[in-house]
Each structure stands twice: as C-alpha cells, then as structure tokens.
Amino acid sequence: xxxxxxxxxxxxxxxxxxxxxxxxxxxWVKSDEYQEILKHRVASAKGVFLLAKGIEAAA
Numbered sequence: 001x002x003x004x005x006x007x008x009x010x011x012x013x014x015x016x017x018x019x020x021x022x023x024x025x026x027x028w029v030k031s032d033e034y035q036e037i038l039k040h041r042v043a044s045a046k047g048v049f050l051l052a053k054g055i056e057a058a059a
Contacts, residue, residue, distance in 0.1 A: 018054070025051060
C-alpha cells in the first residue's frame with residue numbers, strides 16, 4: 001500500500017506503468033488486447049487514470 005507522507009489519498013492502491021514514449025502508451029491503450037481488459041476493469045473498479053511525463057535517470 002502507498003505510504004502517505006503529505007496530503008490526503010483515499011485510495012488503497014497505486015499502479016505505475018512505464019512506456020518509452022507517448023506514442024507507445026497510446027498504441028497500448030488502443031490495442032485489441034487492452035480493449036478486452038478495459039471492459040473488465042471499468043466494470044469492476046473505480047479509479048483515476050493519469051498520463052504523466054517522467055524524468056530520465058541520470059547517467
């Protein structure tokens with residue numbers, strides 16, 4: 001479970017996913033495989049779905 005250090009968070013889960021770039025993310029979201037999973041996710045869970053740009057790790 002996420003440990004809240006500051007502010008409020010009323011969720012009990014946090015899922016982070018990483019994609020090489022925005023186009024890869026949208027290709028995944030629009031894929032037939034994800035569209036099949038999406039039906040079940042939407043029917044069984046409430047949540048917030050965000051897309052945020054990350055930062056590159058230092059070399």
